[in-house]
Amino acid sequence: MAHSTQLYRNRLLALAAIVFLAVRTDASSGIGFDLHHRFSPVVRQWAEKRAAAHAPGSSWLPEEEAPRQGSLEYHSALSRHDRALFARRRGLANNADGQMSTYTFADGNATSSSHLDGYLHYAEVEVGTPSTKFLVALDTGSDLFWVPCECKQCAATVNTTYSPRQSSTSKTVSCDNPLCDRPDECAAAMANSTSSSCPYEVDYVSANTGSSGVLVQDVLHLTRENSKQQSVQAPVVLGCGQVQTGDFLNGAAAGGLMGLGMDKVSVPSVLATSGIVASDSFSMCFSSDGVGRINFGDAGSPGQAQTPLFVPGNSRSTYYNISVTAISVDNSKPMPVEFAVVVDSGSSYTYLSDPAYTLLTTSLNSRVSDPKADYSGQLFEYCYSVSPGQTNVTVPEVRLTTKGGAVFPVPWPIVPVYGSIDGGPDQPIGYCLGVIKNDNDVDTIGQNFMTGLKVVFDRSRSVLGWEKFDCYKDVKIQDSVSPNTIPWSSDTASGSPDNAPWSPDFVPFAPLTPLPRIPSMSSSSSSAFGGLSLMLLLVLLATSMAG
Template identity: 45%
Template sequence: MTFLVALDTGSDLFWLPCNCTSCAPTVSTGNGFGSEITIYNPNMSMTSQRLPCESNLCEVQKGCSETSQCPYKIVYVSAETSSSGFLVEDILYLTTEDARPEIVEAQIVFGCGQVQTGSFLDAAAPNGLLGLGLEKVSVPSILSSKGLTSDSFSMCFSQDGFGRISFGDQGTSDQDETPLHINQVHPTYNISITGVVVGNTSEDVEFSTLFDTGTSFTYLANPTYSFLTDNFNAQTDAIRHGPDPRVPFEYCYNMTSNDTSTIRVPNISMKTEGGGMFSVSEPGLVVSLQENELVYCLAVVKSSKLNIIGQNFMTGLHIVFDRERKVLGWKKFNCYDVEDSNPLPVNPSHSSLSPSVRDNYKPEDTKENKNDTAKVTSLTPLSYSPRTNFIPLVSLVWFLLCIFLADIC
């Protein structure tokens, strides 16, 4: 079966729509595909079984004993968005990325999502979400604990929306790296930034930022936000669009055509702990306000406190989350290429190429608040990350995850 899932390093559980009481419509246009939503049915798989109560992956022991199955519920930060159901085990089939690809069987645990609420009923992960966090229930954690891969994975986000994810990938010797700082209370991927460069201007800074593929855009608190946006605006050769409640961005510029090359913008880079330069290739995006009215926006949102490097800053890069060495690696990369890396697995187990399609952002893709200002959606659950002061946009980049569950392919 094939599922179009959102990838989220800010949460842990992998869940799919299943035995639905409240799920997204089976034919969804909210994700831009107009495609049929796949529903997982555990009764159609001879290898599917409920997760037993005594499993160390069942965290709700009391509820489990009452129903003979392990329930789950994840409440996400914004728009009353949640997923709930029960945990199941089944076989995930992956393919290796070598000269002679092989099929690798992996028994994983994931959520049979019976009830979705909020944004999950529309554009945010209508066909499921693949949590890639650090807790033991995440797919990367399960694969490494079973000795199928090293404790690492990588993702690549192409500028045209194509993407790939590889489990067990530890990157290459020529990649830039910086230490990962993992919060033990709410385990998330955090790095330290020591400098920001915008065009011909630079500034020494010192702050920690969450690295989150589940957030479409980048969120920065002052003084970094003001430094970056003020210098970006000063060095951008275009007419600035006035304040507009239809978009969540402060710095937008009028476009006279669909060609973004008509707008000249400065390069943006961030200096990380250890000296590695994280160069941003896609800091902005084109927003369609209405027919024949386009603006180019710097896709950075002002935060009251927390900093998040979102998916837009990762575009055009091969990003390695090396949990084993506790480093984040990156290098400029064409996501269509298959490159020799250093997976170091017991049995090499990488996912196959995963095509993705990116929607053009439109203001109506967001929820509206009472003041008619754009409200945006987060994929990160309340229980894992203290994001409470703002609501990041759901990732608009999707990955077509081919999940071959035994007996229902």
């Protein structure tokens, strides 16, 4: 999370990176989203229009706030985000309680990336009757959905608030409601007022950051993805956020926050339990050019590889944990090594501890023919340079054998590094193995290891499924034991995502704020539902800098 003395810029930056998702109907696999990159002309026009409305004459994205995409500073920012993410995960774990039509938000789905806080993704949602629109942060580290409401202390940038009194579909969540799990606070509240509404309070890992108010039942406006585009009102429980503290007062999640966790009251769970989607599952497909697709209600195909999800030890964590039993590179014999790992699309990179880290990186390094590079301040131990005229790089494929014998392939285990040569435009100057040596107690498979796959998070059957997939054609790709030959061109890498043959990165853009590495077990979510969550759902895939 970040603090800014220019609050209006927080608002602009929270809106600046909206990624438009064109919804495509697919009866077999759910909602299909095409993502437009945050630097595309469509996104720029959208953001500048809103920036001008809020602060005439201001820039849609202050250049000094953003690192050059693909640069070493860029990768450092992503790593800082990852470590802040791990901190939030650890804090939450310590306090954890334990073929139908598909739907999207009534206004479609949009996600954005803000440089000023720890939330990577946003969506525009409508709540109540008549409906009120909010740009809410999507938080994979909590369950409660709350919006600014009857404000006693809200961010200065808030220009829309929710009023239960003005919504004909709102209902009070009373203290005797099964969803209200704070009887002591309820009793105290009833003693000091005439209200019987269930109070809530959520504390987040960022220092002194939280939201409090009362719980309300109302409707979230969705659209059935069929030829008729029918509107549906899905009942949800949300927090009427009357008091915000800490970073929320500086523009982080100024329009509210939607928790995407596993608790039964989280919005994703509601879609399944209410029968709106056929399966309590979702899939994410990551293309090698940085374009992705997300499908709700997709349980995958009968022939997909899969492995059980598990809860480690006696923990009540519900993150996506799997067991790895061996590592192989290309068609080499699997090397036995057992470790547990969280599959986390919200993490930019992959983090492994020894012996798995050394086993994987040294094996990969022995098979790379490009010369090693020593980039100042590099995050990654193994990096390589490319020549100005080089057109391809050949990278071995990693294979992780999981519990049960299914093999998790990693077609794209590298991240490219961009830089300027002799003052010219940024171009690919090398690449690194996208694995960072872990310094905390949870190993993580990040989004870079999921590129080229469709990954299915099947919560109803407690399995993780996957298959190599062409996200554009929505078809499975045949497996291969050959190394990946990646097209590489420095001539067209000056910044246009439309003509670059290979994306400069496969990972989400991240906030720049120097966030803590792994703080001591501090605050975490303590909502009315005692919720814990996992990394899920929406991801923002970066392609390249706009010219």
